[in-house]
């Protein structure tokens with residue numbers, strides 16, 4: 001499902017002393033089946049932008065095309081529910097949305113709201129639980145007695161049980177330990193690869209943005225500064241630095257190593273393997289040069 | 293966020309800069325002297341004081357109006373009740389059991405002005421005074437009650453914590469509402485029963501979060517050596533200025549005028 005953003009402007013609390021312009025004239029396209037990361041400084045409008053995709057916020061100006069639906073300031077609230085069924089949303093700290101007595105009831109909550117029959121909802125709950133790598137035995141427990149990482153996975157299962165066509169992740173790994181982080185990211189990479197789910201991820205982690213995504217959108221002060229492949233976005237080192245954004249770690253390492261070794265490795269490299277390869281290659285070349 | 297009572301709008305007007313004690317005393321006394329008014333002159337004074345307050349505070353009228361909207365219903369309701377059930381004076385309109393009299397209309401207008409004046413002036417206090425300043429002011433003003441073992445400090449602390457967390461709680465509410473809306477909850481339409489049910493997925497996480505936050509806060513305060521007001525010094529010292537005496541003088545003049553002019 002393609003998502004197209006046309007001249008999107010959003011103002012919070014318009015006509016009050018608290019009025020704030022959160023997005024101004026944003027244009028971007030999220031191709032169907034793509035994995036798109038959104039990066040930018042805190043307060044740059046990332047969350048505001050993605051909340052438009054499933055109709056949690058309506059544009060002040062401009063419009064958003066999601067599949068064949070168009071959302072503008074005049075869209076009726078009741079038309080937005082159909083949209084929310086197609087696009088799942090995992091908020092920052094999604095475990096804050098848990099409220100039912102049992103894990104099973106909580107996961108079934110979403111599907112039941114969209115008129116999925118109970119039996120089908122229960123089947124989906126089991127399936128979603130498997131996707132997030134939690135045992136079925138957890139179904140009858142209270143979500144509040146689980147560990148932080150487990151709670152988050154239950155909450156994510158609650159969104160996956162809606163079987164959305166696209167999923168939005170707003171800093172899905174905030175506050176998790178490294179293993180928890182990896183598990184969650186693996187899960188979404190798998191969903192994207194195997195089910196072709198369109199995935200939109202807001203993140204502060206440049207490594208994740210560089211390694212996982214097909215496209216990166218750079219936000220700054222409510223504007224979309226860039227949208228391109230990660231190789232291109234992360235070669236704009238100056239622009240990113242001026243926005244207070246880092247380069248991926250592998251690239252930072254290569255820059256430093258290059259300075260010490262009197263070398264320059266310009267091409268963008270994101271993984272540790274590629275970085276090691278780049279360095280090794282230049283040594284091999286040097287050795288070859290010495291011999292001749 | 294539609295309700296603005298209890299919401300502070302930072303600014304630099306003379307009212308913003310006044311001592312919270314002066315403003316608290318003024319509002320407290322104003323709420324009482326409102327009931328002195330009983331004729332067009334005196335109600336005029338009340339209105340003038342209120343409007344003057346808004347003008348001097350530089351808080352836009354439109355903003356106060358927006359904030360009043362939720363309570364406007366109560367004012368209109370009182371207006372209608374008074375207009376309908378006062379049966380003295382000349383009859384203006386009469387249709388069946390319905391009767392509008394001059395006295396009824398007058399009564400309705402006066403009562404509405406009373407309510408409006410009280411609400412606007414109280415709102416103005418919270419709009420122009422930061423929550424912290426209000427509690428500081430209250431704590432100082434209530435200090436004498438300590439003689440009778442009233443826990444003034446604890447009371448002020450509770451209030452400042454409550455005020456401090458109103459915005460946080462509102463933000464939290466909005467966030468959880470959005471998260472549940474994304475899971476198909478409809479907060480704004482459907483039958484009353486359905487809407488009532490939609491409250492549960494909102495309230496449970498809100499309470500869980502609030503309790504957790506309270507625990508964290510208690511722990512953080514203890515870790516920094518908090519043990520009540522015994523031996524505690526103040527970071528912000530309240531200072532009484534000429535403008536504060538000025539405010540009380542205006543209030544005194546208003547009170548005198550009300551007493552002199554009331555019929």
Ligand SMILES: Nc1ncnc2c1ncn2[C@@H]1O[C@H](COP(=O)(O)OP(=O)(O)O)[C@@H](O)[C@H]1O
Pocket residue numbers: 012013020021022040041042043044045046047048049466
């Ligand atoms: N509910 C809200 N009411 C008013 N202003 C808001 C609200 N949410 C966000 N903002 C403001 O909008 C801007 C963008 O915020 P946000 O989209 O949350 O940024 P990000 O997710 O990139 O950190 C910020 O300046 C923020 O203060």
Ligand SMILES: [Mg+2]
Pocket residue numbers: 046047048170
């Ligand atoms: Mg955000």
